[in-house]
Amino acid sequence: MFKNIVLAYDGSEYSQKALQRAKAIAERFEATLWLVHVFRNPSDLLGYTDFEKLFAKRKSAAQAVLDDARQELGRTTFTVQEKLQDGLETESILKVAENCKADLIVMGTRGLGTVKGLLVGSVSRKVIHLAECPVMVVH
Numbered sequence: 001m002f003k004n005i006v007l008a009y010d011g012s013e014y015s016q017k018a019l020q021r022a023k024a025i026a027e028r029f030e031a032t033l034w035l036v037h038v039f040r041n042p043s044d045l046l047g048y049t050d051f052e053k054l055f056a057k058r059k060s061a062a063q064a065v066l067d068d069a070r071q072e073l074g075r076t077t078f079t080v081q082e083k084l085q086d087g088l089e090t091e092s093i094l095k096v097a098e099n100c101k102a103d104l105i106v107m108g109t110r111g112l113g114t115v116k117g118l119l120v121g122s123v124s125r126k127v128i129h130l131a132e133c134p135v136m137v138v139h
């Protein structure tokens with residue numbers, strides 16, 4: 001039923017809970033888990049001398065987030081594919097989902113955003129609206 005599961009991970013407590021859910025489902029269905037983390041490309045700085053440096057810095061910080069997720073997953077009986085994406089969160093998550101023919105996207109209700117009072121974060125809201133497969137939002 002679930003062969004390719006996308007887990008959208010931003011390092012937040014919510015996404016950590018989503019990770020545990022995604023892990024349980026991937027185990028149960030012997031699925032491939034596509035672990036996605038998106039970082040913002042500082043494209044407004046394109047052409048400036050610091051662009052490369054800033055990009056490299058953001059990329060390695062983003063890789064560290066994926067490494068943490070890997071560690072939280074621990075030893076797994078299923079395949080894990082890491083996807084480090086630069087760009088816009090929603091677009092990038094949906095692109096990975098499309099490319100791997102995801103049958104489920106698992107994510108947190110909220111993330112690292114600081115705006116209190118929001119029930120569902122903007123990335124989750126957009127993914128729920130635009131995804132072509134079921135979305136599990138964990139809180």
Ligand code: ATP
Binds near residue numbers: 012037106107112113
């Ligand atoms: P907002 O970003 O709208 O201020 P928020 O940070 O509280 O609010 P979202 O960003 O929508 O909420 O986060 C909801 C979920 O979306 C997270 O738990 C995570 O699963 C996923 N997500 C958010 N940002 C990223 C990211 N950069 N890479 C991968 N997944 C992400």
Ligand code: MG
Binds near residue numbers: 121
């Ligand atoms: Mg956010």
